[in-house]
Amino acid sequence: MMKVYDFEGFPNPARVRIALKEKGLFDSVEFVSINVPEGEHRKAAFREKNPSATVPVLELEDGTTIAECSAITEYLDQLTGEPQLTGKTPKERAVIAMMQRRAEAGLFDAVGTYFHHATPGLGAELETYQCAEWGRHQKTRAEATMRYLDGVLADQPYIAGKDFSVADITVYTGLGFADFAGVDIPDGCENLAHWRAKMDSRPSIAN
Ligand SMILES: N[C@@H](CCC(=O)N[C@@H](CS)C(=O)NCC(=O)O)C(=O)O
Incomplete structure (x- = not known):
C-alpha cells in the first residue's frame, strides 16, 4: 500500500488529501503522522524521505518517495490513467x-x-x-x-x-x-x- 507522511490539519497536507479524494484514492493509502509541531520532520529518519524536511511525502510500494504537492498530485492523477486534475491536452x-x-x-x-x-x-x-x-x-x-x-x-x-x-x-x-x-x-x-x-x-x- 502507498503511504502518505503528513500532519492532518496542516495546509500542504490538505492539498494532497483533497487530490486523493478527487481521485477516489483516499482509502488506497496509509497515512503516517509526522508530528511537525514537535519537529519530527527535521529528524534524520524523515530527512531520508525528504531532504527538504517538509510534509507531505508520498511513498510508493517500491520505496520511491515523492515530495512536493504538485509532483504528488501529478503522480496520483496519472496513476488512474484518467487525468482529471492536471489536464489532458x-x-x-x-x-x-x-x-x-x-x-x-x-x-x-x-x-x-x-x-x-x-x-x-x-x-x-x-x-x-x-x-x-x-x-x-x-x-x-x-x-x-x-x-x-x-x-x-x-x-x-x-x-x-x-x-x-x-x-x-x-x-x-x-x-x-x-x-x-x-x-x-x-x-x-x-x-x-x-x-x-x-x-x-x-x-x-x-x-
Ligand atoms: N512546497 C512544499 C511545501 C511543504 C511544506 O512547507 N509543508 C509544511 C507543512 S504545511 C511543513 O512541512 N513545514 C515544516 C517547516 O516549516 O518546518 C510542498 O508542496 O509540499
Whole structure:
C-alpha cells in the first residue's frame, strides 16, 4: 500500500488529501503522522524521505518517495490513467501548470512566508531564521494574487478554465492558510468569495 507522511490539519497536507479524494484514492493509502509541531520532520529518519524536511511525502510500494504537492498530485492523477486534475491536452496541461504555479508562488507560498517570517509561525524552536520585513512583503503579494484571481474568476468558473483542476485545490487551501495566518481577502473580491463558497460544498472538500 502507498503511504502518505503528513500532519492532518496542516495546509500542504490538505492539498494532497483533497487530490486523493478527487481521485477516489483516499482509502488506497496509509497515512503516517509526522508530528511537525514537535519537529519530527527535521529528524534524520524523515530527512531520508525528504531532504527538504517538509510534509507531505508520498511513498510508493517500491520505496520511491515523492515530495512536493504538485509532483504528488501529478503522480496520483496519472496513476488512474484518467487525468482529471492536471489536464489532458497539451494546451490544458500548460494552462493548468501556469495557474497552479501562480497560485502556489503568489498565494500559497506567499502566505507561508508571511506566516513563518512575520508571525510566531511554528514557534521559536522551529523558526530559527525570521525576516519580518520579507514576511510582510509576501503578505502584500498574497493580497495582490487574490485580486488577480478574483479577476480571473470574472470570466471563467474555475481557476484554470471551465473545469476544476489542481490549481483550484491550491487556491482553496491557500485561502484556508491565509485565514489561519491572518491574511484577509481584500474587499471587493466577490468572484473569489463566490468561488470559495462553491468549493466549500464540493465532496472532496466538504467530506
Ligand atoms: N512546497 C512544499 C511545501 C511543504 C511544506 O512547507 N509543508 C509544511 C507543512 S504545511 C511543513 O512541512 N513545514 C515544516 C517547516 O516549516 O518546518 C510542498 O508542496 O509540499
